[in-house]
Amino acid sequence: MFSIFKEPKFNFQAIRRLFLVVSGVAMAAGIYSIVYLAQGKANLGTDFGGGVLLHLTSTQDLKLEDLRSACDRVGYKDAQIQKISGPGMKGFKAVVRIRRALDTGVGTLGTQAVADLQKEMPNSGLVLEGSEEVGPAVSAKLRDDAIKAFLLSMLGILVYIAYRFDFRFGIISVIATVHDILVMMAILILGGFEFNLLSITAILTISGYSLNDTVVIFDRIRENMKLVGRMNYPDMINQSLNETLNRTVNTGGTVLASLVPVYVIGGEVLHDFSLALIVGILVGTYSSIFVAAATLTEWHLAAMAGKTQAA
Amino acid sequence: MNARKFLAIFILALAGYCVYSVIPPDQKLKMGLDIRGGVHMRLEIDESKLEGNHTPKDLMDAADRALEIIRKRIDSLGTVDPLIQREGVSGIVIQLPGFTDIQQAQQLISTTAQLQFRLVSEARTADYKNANGEIDPKKLPAGLHYFHGKDPGEDYLVGDALLKGDALVDARVQADQFGRSFVSFKLNDEGGKAFSRLTGDNVGRRLAILLDDKVYSAPVIKSRIPGGSGIIEGQFTDAEAKNLALVLRSGALPAPLKITSQFLVGATLGADSVRKGTLAAVYGFILVLLYMGIYYRVSGVIADIGMIFNLIFLMGFMAVMKATMTLPGIAGIVLTVGMSVDSNVLIFERIREEIRAGKTIRSAIEAGYNRALTAIIDTHVTTLITSVVLFQFGTGPVKGFAVTLSVGIALSLFTAVVITKMIFDTRKEYQTLSI
Numbered sequence: 001m002f003s004i005f006k007e008p009k010f011n012f013q014a015i016r017r018l019f020l021v022v023s024g025v026a027m028a029a030g031i032y033s034i035v036y037l038a039q040g041k042a043n044l045g046t047d048f049g050g051g052v053l054l055h056l057t058s059t060q061d062l063k064l065e066d067l068r069s070a071c072d073r074v075g076y077k078d079a080q081i082q083k084i085s086g087p088g089m090k091g092f093k094a095v096v097r098i099r100r101a102l103d104t105g106v107g108t109l110g111t112q113a114v115a116d117l118q119k120e121m122p123n124s125g126l127v128l129e130g131s132e133e134v135g136p137a138v139s140a141k142l143r144d145d146a147i148k149a150f151l152l153s154m155l156g157i158l159v160y161i162a163y164r165f166d167f168r169f170g171i172i173s174v175i176a177t178v179h180d181i182l183v184m185m186a187i188l189i190l191g192g193f194e195f196n197l198l199s200i201t202a203i204l205t206i207s208g209y210s211l212n213d214t215v216v217i218f219d220r221i222r223e224n225m226k227l228v229g230r231m232n233y234p235d236m237i238n239q240s241l242n243e244t245l246n247r248t249v250n251t252g253g254t255v256l257a258s259l260v261p262v263y264v265i266g267g268e269v270l271h272d273f274s275l276a277l278i279v280g281i282l283v284g285t286y287s288s289i290f291v292a293a294a295t296l297t298e299w300h301l302a303a304m305a306g307k308t309q310a311a
Numbered sequence: 312m313n314a315r316k317f318l319a320i321f322i323l324a325l326a327g328y329c330v331y332s333v334i335p336p337d338q339k340l341k342m343g344l345d346i347r348g349g350v351h352m353r354l355e356i357d358e359s360k361l362e363g364n365h366t367p368k369d370l371m372d373a374a375d376r377a378l379e380i381i382r383k384r385i386d387s388l389g390t391v392d393p394l395i396q397r398e399g400v401s402g403i404v405i406q407l408p409g410f411t412d413i414q415q416a417q418q419l420i421s422t423t424a425q426l427q428f429r430l431v432s433e434a435r436t437a438d439y440k441n442a443n444g445e446i447d448p449k450k451l452p453a454g455l456h457y458f459h460g461k462d463p464g465e466d467y468l469v470g471d472a473l474l475k476g477d478a479l480v481d482a483r484v485q486a487d488q489f490g491r492s493f494v495s496f497k498l499n500d501e502g503g504k505a506f507s508r509l510t511g512d513n514v515g516r517r518l519a520i521l522l523d524d525k526v527y528s529a530p531v532i533k534s535r536i537p538g539g540s541g542i543i544e545g546q547f548t549d550a551e552a553k554n555l556a557l558v559l560r561s562g563a564l565p566a567p568l569k570i571t572s573q574f575l576v577g578a579t580l581g582a583d584s585v586r587k588g589t590l591a592a593v594y595g596f597i598l599v600l601l602y603m604g605i606y607y608r609v610s611g612v613i614a615d616i617g618m619i620f621n622l623i624f625l626m627g628f629m630a631v632m633k634a635t636m637t638l639p640g641i642a643g644i645v646l647t648v649g650m651s652v653d654s655n656v657l658i659f660e661r662i663r664e665e666i667r668a669g670k671t672i673r674s675a676i677e678a679g680y681n682r683a684l685t686a687i688i689d690t691h692v693t694t695l696i697t698s699v700v701l702f703q704f705g706t707g708p709v710k711g712f713a714v715t716l717s718v719g720i721a722l723s724l725f726t727a728v729v730i731t732k733m734i735f736d737t738r739k740e741y742q743t744l745s746i
Contacts, residue, residue: 001663001746002606047706055580086587107352107417107570129577131413138353138572142706149704156696164689198639201701201709205716208697209650212690216657219686247660250606251653257602258649261594262642267587269345269638277646 004249008242013234016294023179023291030182033189042189045196046132048146050139051099052110055130056117062092062124067117071096074116084268093129095268106135146200153204157211168299169218173211176292180210183283184276193272202276209255210284213248214292220244221296233300237293245289252285319733326620329627339630342408343637345708346585348578349408350416354381354568356401361566367400373565374401381405381568383561384419403568413575415554423523423567424558426476426496428509429456429469431517431529436466458519460526461545467526469519473509478502478539482559484552485542492552494543496559503539511535522555523567588641595645596622603652607659609745613734614655614727621651621726625719634718637711647719653690654727657683659746672741680732687728694720 036042046053056067064083071079076098084093102109114128134142157177161170184203189195220240227236259281262274333339344351356374358365365373374397381403382395394406407416432455439457441447446457446466458467481497498506510518510532519529520543527545547555599618603611625647629636662679666672695717702713 002608055577057579105569107413107421107573111414111417128575130580131573131575133570133574134572135570137355145704149700152704153697153700156700157693160692160696197706197709201639201705201712204697204701205646205694208693208695209690211693212653212686215689215693216686243664244660247656250656250660254599254602254652254656255646255649257598258595258645261598262588262591262645264591265587265594266591266642267584267638269584270588270591270642273639273642274645277642 003246005242005245008245009238010242010245011238012241012289012293013238013297016234016290016297019290020294020298023183023287026186027179027182029186029190030184033182033186037185037189037195042195043192045194045199046097046134046139047142047197048139048195049099050101050134050136051097052102052113053132054096054098054110054114054128056092056094056096056114056126057129058092058125058127059090060092060125062121062126064094066121066124067094067096070117070120074113074120076113076116079113086267087265102133102135106133109133142197146197150200150204153207157208161211164215165218168296169222172292172295172299173214173218175295176214176287177207177211179287179291180280180284181207183287184280187279187283188276193275198269198273199276202273202280206277206280206284210280210287213251213285213288216247216251217241217244217288217293221293233304234297237297241289241293248285248289252281255281315733315736322620322730322733326623326627329623329630333626333630336626336630340626340636341629341633342585343635343640343707343711344406344408344574344581345576345638346581346636347408348411348576348581349406350410350413351407351574351707352405352416352420352570353398353572354403354405354420355571356403356565357567357569358401370401374403377564377566377568378403380562380564381420384558387557387561388415388419402571409578411575411577413573415550417570417573418551418554419558420568420570422554422558424476424561424563425521425523426479426559426563427472427521428474428506429472429519429521430513431519432468432470434468436468439468458521458524458526465526467519467529469521469526472521474498474502474505476559476563478505479559479562482556484549484556491544492547492549493545494547494552494556494559496541496543498539498541500539503537506539506541507535507537584638585641588638592641592645592648596648599648599652603655607655607746610655610659610662611746613731614652614659616734617655617726617731618648618651618723620730621647621719621723624722624726625715628718628722629715634714635707635711636715637708639708640711640715643712643715644719646716647723650690650694650720651723651727654683654687654723655731657686657690658728658731662744662746666744666746672744673739676735676741676744680728684728687724691720691724 064081068081071081078098080097082095084095098109098113100109110131110133118126158174161173165173181203184206188199217240220243221237224236224240256278259274259278262270263278266274356370356377358370361370361373378395378397385393385395385405388410390407390410392408396404398404434455436446439446439450448457451457454471456469458469459465460467478498478501479496480499483495484492485495486492514532514534517529517531519526521527527543600615603614607614625644658679661683662675665675665678670678698713698717702710702717705713
């Protein structure tokens with residue numbers, strides 16, 4: 001039998017407070033990222049933020065700076081330009097974002113911008129390969145829908161946890177799930193990645209999936225509860241974590257194995273999406289080992305201390 | 312034949328049917344706009360331009376009528392399976408797969424095609440101008456209206472509308488002797504009589520022909536025009552004239568439509584994305600196959616077989632149910648691949664523990680499957696909750712993701728547990744187990 005960890009005996013509980021502090025800081029960063037998002041400072045995608053996005057290509061090898069200065073000259077100083085490159089790609093490919101509230105109607109700014117750029121760079125061979133234009137009404141609706149979807153799936157997961165677990169395990173599963181969401185948001189938003197519908201999709205998917213490791217570990221802890229007495233509580237938690245360590249690593253590992261190629265060669269659309277999922281899998285695996293179990297230990301010890309005091 | 316053999320044959324037959332229904336995938340699978348390329352637009356009735364007082368029901372009726380007219384106009388483009396549907400109170404969503412001329416699509420949609428005939432007034436514009444040299448609508452007496460011409464700089468003072476485009480039955484593009492395009496139209500009997508009376512009574516005056524509140528031409532009436540035919544001139548390009556005739560034929564929209572969002576995916580962009588996504592998915596699939604095979608040896612290969620069945624059933628489902636495949640949908644398949652073997656990881660780790668605890672291999676397998684089941688079901692329920700919500704709220708591409716992920720995860724309950732167990736059960740006694 002091949003195992004990554006042969007009969008592991010890690011003392012996770014010895015260092016639990018360190019990780020609780022780290023996670024606490026990361027969650028605070030997550031809360032800050034929500035404030036940041038609410039203030040409209042985040043790098044919102046066209047779907048949530050509105051505005052115009054143009055995919056421009058050319059068979060010629062254009063320079064990004066030339067496109068940049070052309071944009072400045074024809075009055076799109078606010079444009080954000082990103083060159084797309086990848087292995088084996090020929091010619092030039094760029095994404096131009098113009099963040100403006102399209103109050104006067106969608107469907108004119110993009111066309112105008114392409115025409116202006118083609119006129120300004122007549123020999124560039126620039127072609128419009130794709131575009132997105134979203135007005136304020138639609139982006140507001142998409143934001144609303146995303147928030148509704150978010151709250152509804154959280155409610156669904158909460159109901160399931162309440163049905164599945166007793167009170168203490170339930171509360172801690174919720175804490176672990178909220179932790180995963182906040183840390184993902186902190187990394188995605190404060191890391192400057194574009195925050196769009198697919199980011200929300202990744203966060204929701206992970207919030208459903210990352211619960212699984214926690215469930216597996218809690219099931220084992222429940223089985224091992226009978227050992228308390230022969231060993232102290234933190235040791236029992238350690239044993240449960242060590243017994244389930246290989247499966248915790250492997251369930252995350254197979255998903256990572258499937259996602260990493262998508263991140264590397266999956267193309268622009270799937271690149272950021274798979275990155276968000278990869279970050280989520282890592283955070284979720286970390287949290288079930290270091291956050292959920294450690295919180296359980298702290299809770300137990302606090303409750304015991306309370307009991308001794310009362311007696 | 313016992314029940315188990317029957318089930319095995321059924322599974323193989325079903326898999327065979329799935330493979331048959333999905334090959335070749337580029338023809339059998341319904342591809343989303345992000346893969347096929349095309350135009351997606353969301354439109355909204357401009358409520359402020361709707362005539363008179365209107366209730367929310369009037370607004371919905373107007374949007375319903377607008378949808379029918381837009382459908383006629385879109386149909387004339389000849390795109391293959393366009394999607395035109397209502398959304399919300401006054402919204403319309405249009406999807407044109409494979410059609411990438413977004414400007415033509417915009418033109419078809421943005422023309423209200425409200426045709427009006429009004430007599431040009433003899434009043435002088437100067438009498439009604441304010442200090443800025445603009446015409447002040449408040450100064451105009453009843454029965455006198457002010458409109459811009461099609462070309463900038465032209466202004467017209469005209470009377471009430473004497474005839475409207477509802478009476479129009481046909482409109483065609485024609486060319487004059489210089490090759491310039493104009494649009495000829497024909498009115499119905501009633502409209503034709505009214506037109507004949509109108510022209511007969513006003514010989515020598517100018518008749519303004521307005522389309523969408525712009526004066527296109529204002530020719531002098533030389534004589535009574537019987538028969539209800541007329542022409543609209545206005546220095547059109549061929550394409551403009553063609554579109555104009557088309558929108559006139561399809562009828563006027565109850566109110567102008569505003570575009571609230573639009574997406575264009577060029578054919579090469581979509582093809583490029585799907586090529587990269589598919590290649591990445593294949594690599595991810597191979598990595599997971601290797602991961603399981605190397606880690607759990609023969610048992611891992613059994614898990615791999617279960618996972619392959621999962622993929623076959625998933626693709627078969629997509630083809631048979633005509634579910635739309637999108638780029639995020641490909642990511643959903645990739646995630647399904649990685650997540651479906653998770654059940655096997657849980658089962659195999661449990662079997663290993665049972666073997667270490669000294670159980671016989673046969674009973675370790677049984678115990679492994681039985682005791683891992685609750686955790687496996689938990690895995691599936693929580694992931695399904697989120698993907699069902701995503702399906703409910705997501706836009707097209709995200710819906711594609713929710714479909715592949717939720718169907719794949721639901722199927723994996725069967726493929727990763729039942730099918731792999733059947734393979735283990737083909738042998739009654741185990742001396743050793745490669746796990």
